[in-house]
Amino acid sequence: MRTIKDIAKLADVSRTTVSRVLNDSGYVSEKSRKKVLDVIEETGYVPSQHAKSLRTKETKIIGVILPKISTDTSSRTVDGMNEVFGEKGYQILLTSTNLDKVKEIEHLRLLQNRQVDGIVLLATNTDEDLIREIQDSKVPVVVIGQEVPHDSGIPSVVFDDYGAAVKLMEALIGSGRRKIGYVGVEAADQAVGVLRKRAYLDVMERHGLESGAPSVQTGDFSIESGYEAASRMFSDGTGDIDAIFAATDRMGIGVWKYLREAGISVPGQVAVVGIGSSETSRFIEPAMTTVEYEFEAAGRAGAEILLSILNGFDNGPDKKILDFKLISRDSL
Amino acid sequence: MRTIKDIAKLADVSRTTVSRVLNDSGYVSEKSRKKVLDVIEETGYVPSQHAKSLRTKETKIIGVILPKISTDTSSRTVDGMNEVFGEKGYQILLTSTNLDKVKEIEHLRLLQNRQVDGIVLLATNTDEDLIREIQDSKVPVVVIGQEVPHDSGIPSVVFDDYGAAVKLMEALIGSGRRKIGYVGVEAADQAVGVLRKRAYLDVMERHGLESGAPSVQTGDFSIESGYEAASRMFSDGTGDIDAIFAATDRMGIGVWKYLREAGISVPGQVAVVGIGSSETSRFIEPAMTTVEYEFEAAGRAGAEILLSILNGFDNGPDKKILDFKLISRDSL
DNA sequence: ACTATATATGGAATCGATTCCCTATTTTAT
DNA sequence: ATAAAATAGGGAATCGATTCCATATATAGT
Structure with a gap:
């Protein structure tokens, strides 16, 4: 491994001068600069980042x-x-x-x-x-x-998690849905767990709608957990739901899968929306309404x-x- | 920023000893070790990686x-x-x-x-x-x-790109397909561009099947390019294809999309297979046959x-x- | 012609660790 | 009791750069 010392010797200048050429600092004559540059080129010298960082x-x-x-x-x-x-x-x-x-x-x-x-x-x-x-x-x-x-x-x-969730909820309600279920994640996650859920609850309340226990479920971001959340919603309170808002697309896809398998028509009987605009959400049928985050x-x-x-x-x-x-x- | 020197002084030992404690090397008495460890604990000292790497x-x-x-x-x-x-x-x-x-x-x-x-x-x-x-x-x-x-x-x-592609092709042929199209990528990419295509061509030849120009298309890994490749296949030679092997799942999804939109039934009229086992390939309908790479x-x-x-x-x-x-x- | 100032270069200290080598003290073996 | 080995710890060189400071020469200003 070559060092700045070697280069200095080969170019017949001091290490200081080599360093100056390297960093475009201080005064260096054209002649010296060229000599140094030539030697660097020849030798394929590369300065040590560690030594540099150290200083x-x-x-x-x-x-x-x-x-x-x-x-x-x-x-x-x-x-x-x-x-x-x-x-x-x-x-x-x-x-x-x-x-x-x-x-x-x-x-x-x-x-x-x-x-x-x-x-x-x-x-x-x-x-x-x-x-x-x-x-x-x-x-x-x-x-x-x-x-x-x-x-x-x-x-x-x-x-703007809260804003996005509100917008989605308004869209759901605007299309006539009233019995809206929610699939979220645990509250340790502020953005996904708390904010999106709060938006859901706020909008429900503002419209005087009820958001009881079986229609609010918690998953773990996975598709499977969305699937299971949906299955719980329908096995419990059963049937009394006309839309599901999933906090993430992936869980939304799980929900969609369950609905399909249970023979529940989407969006005929139950609408599904998510957040994230994942690739898969675009290609399932029906394609999922979602929010795009860049x-x-x-x-x-x-x-x-x-x-x-x-x-x-x-x-x-x-x-x-x-x-x-x-x-x-x-x-x- | 504290250095090993500060720690040495505070612990009333030499830098050498501190270094020994840090690296579990050489001889250090329990007493010294404890002193050093205590000081490190107190000060939250962290050794410089650069100095270390330099040596x-x-x-x-x-x-x-x-x-x-x-x-x-x-x-x-x-x-x-x-x-x-x-x-x-x-x-x-x-x-x-x-x-x-x-x-x-x-x-x-x-x-x-x-x-x-x-x-x-x-x-x-x-x-x-x-x-x-x-x-x-x-x-x-x-x-x-x-x-x-x-x-x-x-x-x-x-x-094993070649092997995977062969297996997929054999499956296609095993299900009775004969007029199989191919959507690949450029040849600069050995693995995806060359090997998978070669497998396609080899299997076709081995079975005495023809793999003419319109049924072999090139994309750029994107879903869109798969879509377009499929559209070219059908606008040109047109219709005379009963399966499409896409070199990647994403292009396969493009193909599937085209087929759907063109009203061509999958897999009734045309089968589609890809490689990659992407999430989306699992959820489209019909779900796509593919190869999983771990x-x-x-x-x-x-x-x-x-x-x-x-x-x-x-x-x-x-x-x-x-x-x-x-x-x-x-x-x- | 004589200061200023700009240009050019090198010597040596420095950054913060590791490690070789040396000395001193204990412990163990005989 | 004495030599040998193990244990403990410090001094100082070293890694490969940057940069402060000093010095030397060239150029400009008056």
Whole structure:
């Protein structure tokens, strides 16, 4: 492995001069610059990032913490981040918690040890411990996907979950549905578990509709859990439902599957809507009405916020709320 | 930021001793060890990875080059890799070429500059330039997804694309289909573009069946391109086709969509099969017959090969061929 | 012609760890 | 009791860059 010292010797200049050429800093004559550049070209020399980082305290690496890599949400968000980070010469160090809440904090620490320049966290919860850990972080952290307490000082990017859910509910009610069931997820997840459900309950109440126990079910994001949630709705209270609002597309697909198998016509007897605009939701029949979130945009926004912090433009804790788009299809 | 020097001073020992405690090396008395550990606990000290890597030449980081992050194939493979790398304390530095072939080489270089310990490349081609660049690499590289020349000395993990395609074709023919069309991708992609097509052509020939021009089409992996390929098949030669083998599920879904819209019954008039076992393929109607590749396993296998090389067990260039599973559903 | 100032370059300290080598003290073996 | 081996711990070199400071020369300003 060649070092700057070797290059200096070969080019017959000092290490200082080589470093100057490398970084376009200070004064270097054309002659010296050429000599150095030639030697670099010949030798295929590449400076050591570690030595560099050791001095400059910059790594050009951003740590990203995901709940799981292979989900539509995660990978599209990372794609978006990568776009803007890549442009600025940053690379992404990926870690996955595999849905283990404890690991979120663990990885937060691990990444700081790696001395990344910043961290993006695709959060699944907003527990106090987590918030505290973020606040204690030595490097800037941006949270994507979860509402953080407004006084926490933590920048974040979220989708308008409440608004999206309201819009979907209004659409359901606008089409004459009254006995609407809900399939959600546990409350630890603010964005998906709490906000969307609250929208459902609020709209139901506003219209004086009842949202009793059997018509409100909880799943775990999987298609299967949607299927089972639907089956519970119909085995219990039974039949007295004319629409189901699933908090995510995947659970919605589970619901749809159950309905199909149970011989319940969609949307004739029961309408189904979801959130997420997954590929599958487009191709089932009837195609599912859903809400489109542009995850790539969320990734980009998160990256941009982090970058602006890194560049010292720390104009207060940004909170960016991303818009959504209602995709009306045939399941409603 | 605290350094080992601060800790040494606070614990009233030398940096050497602190380092020994940190790395469990050399002789350290229980007393000293406790003092050091206590100070570390109190201060929340974390050693600098850069300083460490500078000396040890180890980063515990693996570079991963993907064609695109947000695809099922990529993200599942990364998930698998992450599983085994994570266990061994390695982290993943992600880069995406966004399907730009030139960038594959560029990123290969970039990652070496980052002095990653190893590189995993999800390849989309096997051009000479790329192979040469890999061979010149200072750090070990494992290729996933593409057959590399057997004499290149490059370890790789591939799926049995030819075998899978043959099996699918035999199933088609076994069900009585004779006029089988093919929707593939360009030949730069060995695995998908060449191998699967060759299997198609071989099987057709073996059975004395004709595979003329209009019934062999090329797409670009997208659903839309599958749709268009199908439409070309039927506008040209027209009608004289009783099955379509799509090289990927997504293109297969495009084909299915076209058939549906054109009022051609599936599988009554035309059967459709794909490769990949995507989620959507399961839920369309009729559900699509396809081949399941376990991408997570490919990721794991790639990671294991790389790890064994890093540990000095360099038992020749491994080439691992992964099995597949035929998923028979209703589209055939 | 004589200061200023701009240009060019190198020496040496520095970043924060690891590790070789040396010395001192204990423990064990004979 | 004495030599050998094990245990404990520190000094200082080292990894490969950046950067402060000093010095030397060229150019410009008056």
